[in-house]
Amino acid sequence: DTPAKNPTKTHNLRVDGSRLWSTLMETARFGATPAGGINRLTLSDEDRAVRDWFRDACEAAGLEVGTDALGTQFALRRGRDMSRKPIACGSHLDTQPTGGKFDGILGVLAGLEVMRSLNDAGIETEAPLLLVNWTNEEGSRFAPAMMASAAYAGEFTTDEILAKRDAKGVSVGEALESIGYQGGEPVGAREIGAFVELHIEQGPILEAEQKTIGVVEGGQGIAWFDGTVAGFESHAGTTPMPRRRDAMLGLAEFALAVERIALAHAPTAVATLGEAEIVSPSRNVVPGQIRFTLDVRDPASAVLDAMEAALNEAAAEIGTRRNLAIALTRIWRKEPVPFHPHLIAAVDGAAEGLGLSRRRMVSGAGHDACNLAGRMPAAMIFVPCKDGVSHNESESAEPADCAAGADVLLHTLVTLANA
Numbered sequence: 486d487t488p489a490k491n492p493t494k495t496h497n498l499r500v501d502g503s504r505l506w507s508t509l510m511e512t513a514r515f516g517a518t519p520a521g522g523i524n525r526l527t528l529s530d531e532d533r534a535v536r537d538w539f540r541d542a543c544e545a546a547g548l549e550v551g552t553d554a555l556g557t558q559f560a561l562r563r564g565r566d567m568s569r570k571p572i573a574c575g576s577h578l579d580t581q582p583t584g585g586k587f588d589g590i591l592g593v594l595a596g597l598e599v600m601r602s603l604n605d606a607g608i609e610t611e612a613p614l615l616l617v618n619w620t621n622e623e624g625s626r627f628a629p630a631m632m633a634s635a636a637y638a639g640e641f642t643t644d645e646i647l648a649k650r651d652a653k654g655v656s657v658g659e660a661l662e663s664i665g666y667q668g669g670e671p672v673g674a675r676e677i678g679a680f681v682e683l684h685i686e687q688g689p690i691l692e693a694e695q696k697t698i699g700v701v702e703g704g705q706g707i708a709w710f711d712g713t714v715a716g717f718e719s720h721a722g723t724t725p726m727p728r729r730r731d732a733m734l735g736l737a738e739f740a741l742a743v744e745r746i747a748l749a750h751a752p753t754a755v756a757t758l759g760e761a762e763i764v765s766p767s768r769n770v771v772p773g774q775i776r777f778t779l780d781v782r783d784p785a786s787a788v789l790d791a792m793e794a795a796l797n798e799a800a801a802e803i804g805t806r807r808n809l810a811i812a813l814t815r816i817w818r819k820e821p822v823p824f825h826p827h828l829i830a831a832v833d834g835a836a837e838g839l840g841l842s843r844r845r846m847v848s849g850a851g852h853d854a855c856n857l858a859g860r861m862p863a864a865m866i867f868v869p870c871k872d873g874v875s876h877n878e879s880e881s882a883e884p885a886d887c888a889a890g891a892d893v894l895l896h897t898l899v900t901l902a903n904a
């Protein structure tokens with residue numbers, strides 16, 4: 486029974502929201518933390534466990550599962566016309582070290598729920614459908630974030646990504662091998678017609694405005710930096726205050742400069758000094774060497790440029806005044822990304838057809854869809870999360886909102902696959 490033959494059947498179709506919710510709660514055991522969050526760093530044993538579960542669940546739903554050379558998992562649902570490029574959805578199964586139960590996995594499990602619902606209803610689409618788990622979206626263990634989708638879109642070679650190392654010196658290639666997820670499929674070889682990603686908003690706007698669906702028009706730009714502060718280690722009991730070259734005090738001043746520079750481009754700009762580490766720390770040694778990281782974002786390229794210049798100026802000024810060397814190296818930059826008007830309209834139309842309240846918005850977080858937009862039409866669907874909190878173990882979302890997002894995903898995919 487094709488949707489074309491039976492439009493009413495498709496029109497009235499809804500996902501099984503309680504099945505989606507129990508799947509979310511079931512998979513939350515992989516990397517569960519005592520505080521109710523998830524620690525499932527990319528390519529860890531916990532990641533392997535959830536990947537195994539995902540592969541088995543996809544196969545049980547009749548999907549054909551493949552893995553590429555960066556560990557990205559693809560699950561294909563055949564269409565009536567296999568000469569057409571598949572219409573894809575998905576997101577990521579990895580989390581931050583203190584992540585929650587929804588960031589990433591909602592988009593993957595909602596895709597699985599869409600496939601299951603179509604199976605239950607006996608609906609075949611014209612184009613095939615594809616469900617994807619992209620390796621290392623978070624970028625917490627290996628930088629940059631979203632590296633597998635970037636390689637898929639041609640921004641990096643596979644070898645460049647395989648060579649990236651975590652803080653312990655383990656490479657992506659070694660980590661893939663140790664969990665058994667280096668697949669045979671060449672990265673980027675598989676053609677995709679369009680990509681639609683469902684995700685929690687990770688910010689407060691939808692909840693504050695009591696809207697169920699965010700129709701995402703694009704993603705903001707991101708710049709990542711590695712930084713060092715070099716001073717001089719000396720005795721904490723004997724070095725007079727004026728003679729010190731204290732790297733910690735340089736970093737403290739620089740952290741306040743980061744805040745000032747972001748506020749100068751309010752309300753859009755944000756900047757975060759997320760990691761800082763004294764090299765060989767000791768209670769009775771004046772800190773001599775510090776490593777830190779910076780995450781800087783704005784929807785406008787020119788603002789990213791201006792902030793980078795201001796950050797370098799502040800580093801030089803504080804360094805000179807305190808007799809320290811503060812150095813910034815930009816390790817990654819992702820330009821702001823507009824999504825495809827045709828796909829944005831498809832998401833909007835699906836939400837409208839379901840009678841769901843909605844608003845247009847720009848994504849503050851980075852997403853694989855932002856990379857894929859460089860190679861194919863892409864768009865995103867947001868649903869609210871509690872208090873706008875994400876990258877936190879308390880991250881939470883309502884079952885009804887997750888189901889509504891999955892319904893929008895279902896109708897967007899079916900519309901695109903049958904167009």
Ligand code: GLV
Pocket residue numbers: 622623624630849850851852
């Ligand atoms: C990753 O989740 C990011 O948006 O930085």
Ligand code: MN
Pocket residue numbers: 577588589622684
């Ligand atoms: Mn995410």
Ligand code: MN
Pocket residue numbers: 581588623876
């Ligand atoms: Mn995240």
Ligand code: MN
Pocket residue numbers: 622623850851852
């Ligand atoms: Mn993200």
